[in-house]
Amino acid sequence: MLATDDDLLRQAEEWRREGRGVALATVVETWGSAPRPVGSHLVIDAEGTFMGSVSGGCVEGAVVTEALDVIESGAPKLLEFGVADETAWQVGLSCGGRISVYVEKVT
Amino acid sequence: MDLALLARLNEERAARRAAVLVTDLQSNTQRLVLEKDIMADPLSALLSDALRMGKSGVVESDGHKVFLTVQAPVLRIIAIGAVHISQALVPMAKQLGHDVIIVDPREAFASPERFPDVPVHAEWPDVALPRLGADRYTAYLLLTHDPKIDDPALHFALKSDAFYIGALGSRKTHGKRVERLQTIGFDEHAIKRIHAPIGLNIGAISPAEIALSILGEITAKLRLKPDGTKIGN
Structure with a gap:
């Protein structure tokens, strides 16, 4: 069961040990009403399989896409999502909040 | 990473x-x-x-x-007393993400049949508690109503960093408990750590309601500052 963010860190370790390319996304800041609190994780492998959540499902797709990039390049990214950034990002949070997500490769 | x-x-x-x-x-x-x-x-x-x-x-x-x-480690609730309240408390605590451990030297109470989902130690608290270890992510609940069992557990809990210590019993029962603690040298500061009567005052009657009031009090202890405002705000 992957109920908690702690379980997700264990999942990230397991996937990496299996030899998969793995990225870890973490909500580092939120403004306004954000669906998931700071510290929430999404774990992504090179195939695009993911576990956990950084929002209520609104931006996971975009985070997975960025994560595949991070797995490829190895360079971490700091992403921002929110209504205010709709021009920069094609996805936004329907709740009107804004979140910042750090995506890093597990090496 | x-x-x-x-x-x-x-x-x-x-x-x-x-x-x-x-x-x-x-x-x-x-x-x-x-x-x-x-x-x-x-x-x-x-x-x-x-x-x-x-x-x-x-x-x-x-x-x-x-x-x-x-x-921070998963919060752990060590319940002294394999009683009806503890049985009601186990599934609720699990929902909240806490671990529960039951300690009761009375084997008829501390049976795996009554507590299929959590570790049960059919031992005296002064034997079981030191082995289980103490840290500030642990809560102790004294639920047996029997000083022979509750008191040794309380002595151990009061010397630990536990974030919550609750003891079942009326104000009168607690008054006697306090007297016993004073006799053996526990000071006011230590005695004030005990939440007694245990739980939030929600008029709880049934075992499940008492379990709810205890878990409510534990949640408040975790989330509120002493002045009643929310931690982190």
Whole structure:
């Protein structure tokens, strides 16, 4: 069961040990009403399989896409999502909040 | 993140030790700070604040944005008394994400049949509790109504860093308990740590209602500052 963010860190370790390319996304800041609190994780492998959540499902797709990039390049990214950034990002949070997500490769 | 660092973080959690992962969001450097090493860290004040509140978040250090991933151990409730209230409490505590351990020397009470989902120790508290270890992520509930069993547990709990100690019984029962504690030298500061009568005052009658009031009080202890405002605000 992957109920908690702690379980997700264990999942990230397991996937990496299996030899998969793995990225870890973490909500580092939120403004306004954000669906998931700071510290929430999404774990992504090179195939695009993911576990956990950084929002209520609104931006996971975009985070997975960025994560595949991070797995490829190895360079971490700091992403921002929110209504205010709709021009920069094609996805936004329907709740009107804004979140910042750090995506890093597990090496 | 380095796999070795991630493994170390997971290892610390499994061992019920707190740790903070420090990620510099500008330079992308990372380090893991164990609870015992916090005071020696350059960010010691920020790290101990974050740990006390159990809250991950961004802090500023030397003009850099730094993210602190706070990992505190799962809260553990050690219930002395394999009683009806404890049976009602187990599934509720699990929903809240807490671990529960039952201790009761009376084998008829402390049977796996009555508690199929959690560890049950059919032993005296002065035997079982030291072995289970004490830390500040542990709550002790004294639920037997029997001083022979509750008191030794209470003595152990009061010498520990436990974040919550609750004792079942009326004000009168608690008054006698306090007298016994004073006789053997516990001071006012120690005695004030005991929540008694246990639980929030919600007029609880049934075992499940009492379990709810206890878990409500534990949640309040975790989430509220002593002045009643929410931690982190």
